[in-house]
Amino acid sequence: xxxxxxxxxxxxxxxxxxxxxxxxxWEYVSRSNCTGVVGIIAMTxxxxxxxxxxxxxxxxxxxxxxxxxxxxxxxxxxxxxxxHRELLEETGYEAxxxxxxxAGPTSAGLTDEVIQLVQARGLVRNHPGGGVEGESxxxxxVPVRSLGAFxxxxxxxxxxxxxxxxxxxxxxxxxx
Amino acid sequence: xxxxxxxxxxxxxxxxxxxxxxxxxWEYVSRSNCTGVVGIIAMTxxxxxxxxxxxxxxxxxxxxxxxxxxxxxxxxxxxxxxxHRELLEETGYEAxxxxxxxAGPTSAGLTDEVIQLVQARGLVRNHPGGGVEGESxxxxxVPVRSLGAFxxxxxxxxxxxxxxxxxxxxxxxxxx
Numbered sequence: 001x002x003x004x005x006x007x008x009x010x011x012x013x014x015x016x017x018x019x020x021x022x023x024x025x026w027e028y029v030s031r032s033n034c035t036g037v038v039g040i041i042a043m044t045x046x047x048x049x050x051x052x053x054x055x056x057x058x059x060x061x062x063x064x065x066x067x068x069x070x071x072x073x074x075x076x077x078x079x080x081x082x083x084h085r086e087l088l089e090e091t092g093y094e095a096x097x098x099x100x101x102x103a104g105p106t107s108a109g110l111t112d113e114v115i116q117l118v119q120a121r122g123l124v125r126n127h128p129g130g131g132v133e134g135e136s137x138x139x140x141x142v143p144v145r146s147l148g149a150f151x152x153x154x155x156x157x158x159x160x161x162x163x164x165x166x167x168x169x170x171x172x173x174x175x176x
Numbered sequence: 177x178x179x180x181x182x183x184x185x186x187x188x189x190x191x192x193x194x195x196x197x198x199x200x201x202w203e204y205v206s207r208s209n210c211t212g213v214v215g216i217i218a219m220t221x222x223x224x225x226x227x228x229x230x231x232x233x234x235x236x237x238x239x240x241x242x243x244x245x246x247x248x249x250x251x252x253x254x255x256x257x258x259x260h261r262e263l264l265e266e267t268g269y270e271a272x273x274x275x276x277x278x279a280g281p282t283s284a285g286l287t288d289e290v291i292q293l294v295q296a297r298g299l300v301r302n303h304p305g306g307g308v309e310g311e312s313x314x315x316x317x318v319p320v321r322s323l324g325a326f327x328x329x330x331x332x333x334x335x336x337x338x339x340x341x342x343x344x345x346x347x348x349x350x351x352x
Contacts, residue, residue, distance in 0.1 A: 013189035028234035056284040058204035104339040106283035108232040170346035
């Protein structure tokens, strides 16, 4: 937008994974190690949603999320390739097809991160999942009809639930 | 969680609004100027959802969002007080009541930010809104039945839509 192109963006601090920028008094971070982020709505043939639970260090607690991951952090790959890879690594499911749904910014005030949501169809479980080195992921395969209760129980046990899990629980009725 | 309490968090860079931390190889930012963030689902008596559009500098583009803001960035205030204040500043609506719904992390891999969603009821418009100094907000009051088309049009015009707008469009049927 023309209102900002004439002003420079300053790189204030360069971390290993995140760059800290400032511009016109605003501050935000960018991921420096990927070309994008993908989140996956994966429902099994028998109407169960595949979710992941992991300890998130910034929040010092466990978070319930959609399977998700960085695109291109380990070499060139497309959105679809990253979705297949992350779904398999995190949950053990192989998908027959990946269909883009829509994208959205995660926190427009403090990062330029945008997550592309996709739908994974034709799931076949290959292994138990759990993620790659450094990740410690618990996979939950939850019947759609009991998702509300599952979310409530997870929060009552002290966990946090990503908004996109709630969004997926409403969307899956519309997805075929 | 015990698995991390024995490790120190390092403040790598301190900005004006954000702190850049590292811990065990992870990097994340924290807001240093508030006690929390509130997002507001505000529906008028005639079933229109109150949304805000603003240019978001990190994304170099316009974003459609729920009315939202920082809690306590201008002195002590409760969640409810912040919700009343932000809704009025951004949209011009005064609310009769504010009811907490649920909270969620915005991007658990890169920030400790958690947004508390609330429902605003009994709306009366007091002024046109638009935000305080430095903000340039366009208010949209959209009939619930045409939200899907509004979101599609907004994206086709090059804008980004926050996931919580989509979530709200599904939730409002359940909220009384």
